[in-house]
Amino acid sequence: MSTAENNIPFGIYGQSFDRFDFPSMYAYRNVLSQAAFVYCRDGESLKFLKENKFRTPVLEFGPDGCFxxxxxxxxxxxxxxxxxxxxxxxxxxxxxxxxxxxxxxxxxxxxxxxxxxxxxxxxxxxxxxxxxxxxxxxxxxxxxxxxxxxxxxxxxxxxxxxxxxxxxxxxxxxxxxxxxxxxxxxxxxxxxxxxxxxxxxxxxxxxxxxxxxxxxxxxxxxxxxxxxxxxxxxxxxxxxxxxxxxxxxxxxxxxxxxxxxxxxxxxxxxxDFVHQRQASTMQVIDKAIQNRQKTSRQ
Structure with a gap:
């Protein structure tokens, strides 16, 4: 069973996207549109996903994890x-x-x-x-x-x-x-x-x-x-x-x-900008984890 089927939040942090070879675009778009968040480490990757109609609720810029x-x-x-x-x-x-x-x-x-x-x-x-x-x-x-x-x-x-x-x-x-x-x-x-x-x-x-x-x-x-x-x-x-x-x-x-x-x-x-984005993105991730914990206790 997948994390989506079990209502377990998942996401991607600090990732770049250059291409999806055919026909993988359809699979990735379906899966990542169900993610709680996708943070791209560069604006061009973010633009690429949006242009290809990825519907992730939180689709934003997020710094590379190395920061x-x-x-x-x-x-x-x-x-x-x-x-x-x-x-x-x-x-x-x-x-x-x-x-x-x-x-x-x-x-x-x-x-x-x-x-x-x-x-x-x-x-x-x-x-x-x-x-x-x-x-x-x-x-x-x-x-x-x-x-x-x-x-x-x-x-x-x-x-x-x-x-x-x-x-x-x-x-x-x-x-x-x-x-x-x-x-x-x-x-x-x-x-x-x-x-x-x-x-x-x-x-x-x-x-x-x-x-x-x-x-x-x-x-x-x-x-x-x-x-x-x-x-x-x-x-x-x-x-x-x-x-x-x-x-x-x-x-x-x-x-x-x-x-x-x-x-x-x-x-x-x-x-300063990186730190601001780190703080903001961690709030989103923390909220996803807390929501999952509340759901599990119900």
Missing amino acids: GINVRDEEKGLVYLKKSGLETQKFLAVVILTNTPYANRRSNAIDLVKSVAELQEQDNERMAKIRAMITNWVRDTGLKVLLAPEVIKEIETAKSFLYDQLPDDVKANVVWRDTFWNVDEAMSVYARAHTIFGMEPHSLIMGLTLGVPILHAWPPSHGRKAWMFRDIGLPDWLVQVDESSANDWTKQLRLIHQDYAGAKKKVATSM
Whole structure:
């Protein structure tokens, strides 16, 4: 028996929707229209569901669940920072995403139109731009860079694509993280970053929760979820990775650096909105749970 048939409330929180392959649209629309709530983490997904006539009673914007992370491992984080020579607000964290590992990658609608050679070339072009951005950052600001992993497969690629190919004067100011970490240690390190540049969104979300400015160079294969940063009030810090240049990224990072207090205020304003939405959405979820409890006692 389904939750709907048993009058058990259910819902989806902080989700993006890019497509429903035929004929699954009909099934999903039927099921999700019976949900107590559906919260989309970006406005484009919300628009997509509404245009396709999803009739969920509460169909609204709700922040990605990663905005709720609040764990820290200060002991490990501070030890790592000291060992790496990274000082508070004196380093840029860089998080990359590549198409590796090619041999084991799973095909999806984006990959099907590209050969392995094309995906490799795409990596080469993107990483060349990131190397140029890192070089500009180090030489312009005199500050350091941390190559930080969001997923374990990018540890070695960060070394081969970025660290190993940087000019010697720049490399001397770049730290390559050669081991993976738990989110609590990452949070303690990111809390001391000046800014976080990333192709993956969740390290950036973690940074925002800590009050750290970000710049998201998003790949089209990620779909609609990148728009969450626009929708919480940070459109200037959102760029499509293939349609922007290293100079574009350098310009945004320079603007953040030149008015760092203003950038921090911008983060605080966006997080005020996130917190407001979190509080509002939790009230709806709590009400659904309470109504179910009352029904069960009757």
